[in-house]
Amino acid sequence: MISEPELVGGGGFPDPVAPPLPHPPPAPAGQDTAAPRARRPWLWALGGAVVASAVWAGGLYAYERGQDGGPDLGGYRTDRDPCQVAKAEGLAAAFGPKGVSPDxxxxxxxxxxxxxSCSVTLASKPIMYTLHISYDLHRVTDPGPEFLAVREDPQLLGGGERISGIGEVAYFGGYEENSLTVLDGQAVLSMSLQPTDDFDEDTNQPIEVPELDPAAMQTYLVEDMRQLMTALRS
Structure with missing residues (x-):
């Protein structure tokens, strides 16, 4: 889940010099002459800022916390094999039915x-494709900032086209073509379709891999990812 950036403050200027305080008048007889200790202004200011920050953070993240005090995992489970529960009906209709896992x-x-992380084959011909699936569930920290950092910085091998309509944030393509990566609360999921082999061992010749239609691939991946996310939460 993407959280608001922290507010960074503090100037680099010295505090102005305060004028000397006048001497207090003498206390009446029988009264304690010890003056009460004054609170340093920066102490109560700092305390107020801390309290305000705590209240703000508590209000901002209260809805994100689970019953055990950790982040709300949004119902995502860890007892489901993503490659088994993923029907991949859109991709299977275009590239052939799901097969065995090659890895x-x-x-x-x-x-x-x-x-x-796992993978399954799609038995298309003459090119067989492999569907790679990864599923990360962050139980303690917010994956949002790192997710965006990777996707928005080409040096981190992310990139891609930001799309809407699925999860909290989603990117299609990028460093891995024909891929979809989704941030949904504390979960990060990805699907990518790659040729299993581009070399024909029978003819000892390379196989020409056809260029896939990006619009069709995005439709298939979004449809199949949406089904997988539902299966991992049920």
């Missing part, structure tokens, strides 16, 4: 971060 899935279950 072993990678699963990391850490108190701060859950990750699951």
């Amino acid at each position: 072993e899935p990678l699963k990391v279950d850490h108190p701060a971060l859950f990750q699951w």
